[in-house]
Amino acid sequence: IDRQITVQSMARETREGTKKVGQRMLQMILDLYDNDILKNYQERITKGLSHGHPALVFAIAMYGIGIGEKDAILCHSYSTVSTLVQNGVRAIPLGQKDGQMILRDIGDFLIEMYQEIQGLEKEDFGMTIPGLEIAQMRHEILNFRLFMS
Template sequence: MDNDLFPLLQLCDSNFPSGAFSHSFGLETYIQEQIIVDKESFKTALSVFVDKQLVFSDGLACRLSYEVLESGRGMDELLEIDRLLFVSTLAKETREGNRRIEERMAKLCMDLYAIPALGEYLYFIKNKQGFGHSALVFAFVAHHLQIDKEKILSAYLFASVSSLTQNAVRGVPLGQTDGQRLLVEIQVKINEAKNTIMKLTKDDLGAVSPGLEIAQMRHERLPVRLFMS
């Protein structure tokens, strides 16, 4: 068995206390508007989220960050990716959600692995020279543990999809079985997304869907909410 399998399983575990269970990243807006009403309508929305948000924002940032660490080019480029992620995220709740998830994940990963570069990243965030995003944390952990770039990218995409699916089980609501069926069906989409990300450049970072951004911005005005974003 690969030695890097266990850290990947731990990072992708729904019990990993990152706080992602508190966020829908705009999908709750579609639930309340009854655009998402069942497994198939959620699968459609989730596929768009993967193709846009995860490919052109979070996933691409994870890959770019890993490559910066791999090349040893330094913290300045990582902070630039961090900044681009922040300024290209228009919805305040989504920016704050990403920051909170990063904060929890980074502190826990520091306790688990004591990664010097991650500690430096947290120092810059604490001193208001960075913003924070889980995509970079995944890259720090993967590079430190010498996990293959494509493996960690697939793991990051799956962890994001799995978290949103579990939230949909509560929010739509979906049955647990439908949630697990969806995670099987979406694996092809995740692999396609990973392959697309591997072909993109830094210039593509932030090219997300306007419809999704509007849903994320409208979420903060919903009269009743299960999720923070």
């Protein structure tokens, strides 16, 4: 799964940034919790056998502390939306109040998305938005960063 999820990012910079985030997250979680599965994953990353994708780090961490699949997926989804909203508040004309309203109202949508995910097949793994990937590849090299992962 590590390899499959990593190679889905066509843009090199996106792949490399994702690896950095995953490895930082992994170390932070290991500093907080004793998790043998994450230790094994970290060892595989060190040996070059795995990449260290943050979604997998998160899933392993949630499993390790006894959080079920549904709650883990909803938590990860909310966290992702929250991060995007925070970035939007800083980078575009989106006020704090509007950002908080998005977060307040997103719950039902996330539950609907979770239910839709349950209907997906293994063959659906890796569905992505081609336009986003193409835009990322066109802008792989930037001279500045608004936010650093």
